[in-house]
Amino acid sequence: MTFDLHVDGERWRRHLDAVAASTPGLVPVVKGNGYGLGRDVLAAEATRLGLGSISVGTYAEVPQALADFGGDVLVLSPYRSFLPDVVLDDRVIHTLGRVEDVTALAATAPGARVVLEGETSMARHGFDRHELAAAVAELGDLVLEGFAIHLPMAGANLEEAEGWAAALETSRVDTSVLYVSHLVPSELSMLRERRPNLEVRPRIGTSLWLGDLGALDVRAVVLDVHGISRGERIGYRQRPVPREGHLLVVAGGTSHGLGLEAPRAQTGVMQRGKTLAKGGLEAAGLSLSPFRVAGRQRWFAEPPHMQASMVLLPASVPPPAVGDTVGVAVRFTTTTFDRIVID
Secondary structure (H helix, E strand, C coil), rough: EEEEEEEEEHHHHHHHHHHHHHHCCCCCEECCCCCCCCCHHHHHHHHHCCCCCCEECCHHHHHHHHHHCCCCEEEEEEECCCCCCCCCCCEEEEEEEEHHHHHHHHHHCCCCEEEECCCCCCCCCCHHHHHHHHHHHHHCCCCCEEEEEECHHHHHHHHHHHHHHHCCCCCCCCCCCEEEEEECCCHHHHHHHHHCCCCCEEEHHHHCCCCCCCHEEEEEEEEEEECCCCCCCCCCEECCCCCCCCEEECCHHHHCCCCCCCCCCCCHHHHHHHHHHHHHHHCCCCCCCEEEEEEEEEEEEECCCCCCCEEEECCCCCCCCCCEEEEEEHHHHHHHEEEEEEE
């Protein structure tokens, strides 16, 4: 069985090249499952692009990043003295967001490279603006590489970014490097125009690696095809089939991330309506699968198994043959593939 990601390498790299060429100071984000492509693949692409630094999510990801990439590695998660996997290396840049952590790292690893992070409206990590002077006072022999802000993904972040840029320029934080997350290209351009004394370095993940989804094609192999009759009981749960047709057994299950759905923000009436409708269908035992046959997503016969899924196909649709592949609509950041093939 195989559940694969096929990448049109030429098209994908053309997009990466365009983003890199139009984004001065780019710091690619290489974290988690590597946006579905694998962190090793992304690190190799950052090297090909000639970039000097990447960012990872956690200290657990640092050793692989240091092995796969020859430049600097910025850790997005903040340093904490109690973490068991902190990596102290000349190429690692630590993020600090509490005064006590500045004090602890300065005592433990004088000379370590750091960025200070401001607490934005994300309200996740970072210093309040009034804490910056205290943080600077505790730096000791730590090497300050920049200041960072991690902004929300709701859009219209320029005003908040400008506020932090102004705070940085009038503070005692002795750096002109500003790392930013979640500013769109137009906002980056305007921030640079309005703050010409700052070196703005965008940390970009999704719009870099997944910015051209047309270059990515997820395919699942059909492992078996069975004719089924209305009322016939199938699967682990022996539910009756709602109508005549075919049962497809296809590669891809919970171990690949299928059926494991991350919460999504509901920002409009239409989205809320769709969520309510989906909830009603699931309550009735119907759940739409990510597998596409004849141009449409098809219903799960039952919840996906660990490595395969059972999908219902109506009698009006000719079934694929065993060994054929079907398309799959996935959320790349939560999906693991059997193979990643870059053509």
